[in-house]
Amino acid sequence: MKHKTTRRTFLQAGIVMPAAGLVSARSPEVLLPKPLGVVYRTLGKTGxxxxxxxxxxxxxxxxxxxARAFDLGVNYFDTARIYGQGKSEQILGRFLQGKRDKVVxxxxxxxxxxxxxLKDIETSLKTLGTDHxxxxxQHSRHTPKEITDEMIEAMELVKQQGKTRFIGxxxxxxxxxxxxxxxVGKFDAVQTTYSYAIGAPFRDAAIAKLHSAGIGVIAMKVVIATATPGPIPKENHLSNEAGLAAIKWVLRNPGISTTVPFAETIAEVEINVRAMTEEFTAQDEKIxxxxxxxxxxxYCRMCFECKGKCPKGVPVADELRILAYNDFAGNFHQAREAFWDLPREIRNIRCSDCAECVIKCRxxxxxxxxxxRAQELLS
Ligand code: SF4
Ligand code: SF4
Incomplete structure (x- = not known):
């Protein structure tokens, strides 16, 4: 069958590249509280x-x-204005008091x-308690037309004003x-989906191109596909050993500067950081x-081959990604919020009205x- 992966093809899809671009020195800018002998990476031309x-x-x-991540030496923290309707920046901002100069x-x-x-950056800085x-x-942009000249101009202005050092x-x-x-030539970084489940065949060429051009690449959705899928949130916890293996898989790619895995428990953070110092093994590969x-x-692999193919206009990969927030990450609220961010005419389409789907997922x-399931659960 077309979609069947053999162990051999899975192996071949992996990345075995020299560890170019790795940096072994501690950052002159970011001093960590308890370094673990971690090999740092350089985020593209940002340095x-x-x-x-x-x-x-x-x-x-x-x-x-x-706090546990910080204590273990993690120095990269990622949030967004809309996460938790501002709560993410609020909590992270409180946490970063007295530590701002020690993190990226x-x-x-x-x-x-x-x-x-321009209004958003002011709100973010105020909420995060920092001046930059x-x-x-630019958050969650999937086609070039979603980023206009006006938006690029605004992002550059934010940078010129010193409210951000770099834009992505x-x-x-x-x-x-x-x-x-x-x-466009203005962006310094790209944050993108990359994992063992949505990785090599669909992403490597783009990541290599960005990396060669000096764009820092940050991997997201690194561990979500390692969760034990199920319909009941919170019983849907991460498999720790699979999570660790998944981060190690991603870090084999030297084009990835850092990753932003989520963790629901302190134990998960402690496991995540081990990926910085442990080798990817045959056992990881098997898991x-x-x-x-x-x-x-x-689980949708986000290959986007079905993009634009639903005659009724369902953004298939987007709705499946949103469903994964519930079914794989156990986060119903995030899933519902994201579903309700879709335009009303999209939210109202019901796949149950189709006797058969035209999309044959590869x-x-x-x-x-x-x-x-997504439409019944989240609408
Ligand atoms: S549903 Fe569409 S985007 Fe997702 S894996 Fe299948 S073809 Fe790719
Ligand atoms: S079931 Fe119908 S509406 Fe849903 S994605 Fe398939 S073709 Fe589109």
Missing amino acids: LKVTPVGCGAGAIPDPDIL LASKTYSNTKETI VDIYH VSTHDPNAMVDFILN LFVRSEEIREL NGVKVRDRLI
Whole structure:
């Protein structure tokens, strides 16, 4: 069958590249409280030295988890204006008091006019309790037309004003964005989806292109596909050994500067950071291969091959990604919030009205079943 992966093809899809671009010196700018002998990476031409495992603050971060990550030497913290409707920046900001100069801090704006972008950065800085972030991203942009000249001008202005040191784009579809980003020539960093489940075949070329051009690449959605999928939030916890293996898999790619895995417990943070110093093993590979097959019908690999193919206009990969926030990360609120951010006419489409789905997923996802679940659960 077209979507079937053999252990051999899974192996071949992995990355075995020299560790170019790695930096072994401690950052002159960012001094860590308890360094672990970690090999730092350079975030592209920004020159920022970052720990390969960062900390995704997520919608409503737990201060104890942030503290544990920091104590273990993690120096990269990622948030966004819209996470938790501002709560993420609020909690992270409180946590960072007295530590701001010891971390590399990234936030994002989902705004699309000059006026609202400039307003957003002011709100973010006030909420985070700092006078600048290190990286300020345009949030969740999947086609070049979503980033206008006006938005680029505003992002540059934020940089010129010293409110961010660098600017970036976060995207779930780097293939659609890479040439645009390189042609614009203004962005310093890209945050993108990358994991064992959505990695090598769909992402490596774009990541290599960005890396060669000096754009720092930050990997997100690194561990989500290692969760044990199930319909009941909170029983849907992460598999720790699979999570560790998944981060190690991502870090084999020297084009990735850092990662922003989420953690729901202190134990998960402690496991995540081990990926910075442990080798990817044959056992890790086996764990990921098994998990990849377990989630085959459920987890969208974000290859975007079905983009624009639903005649009714369902953004298939987007709705499936949103469902994964619930089914894989156990976060119903984040999933519902993201679903309700879709335009009303999109939210109102019901896949149950189709006798058959025109989309035949090359990766084996049961598209119609999963979309019906998303629409029934989240609308
Ligand atoms: S549903 Fe299948 S084809 Fe569509 S983006 Fe997801 S993995 Fe790719
Ligand atoms: S079931 Fe129908 S509406 Fe849903 S994605 Fe498939 S073709 Fe589109």
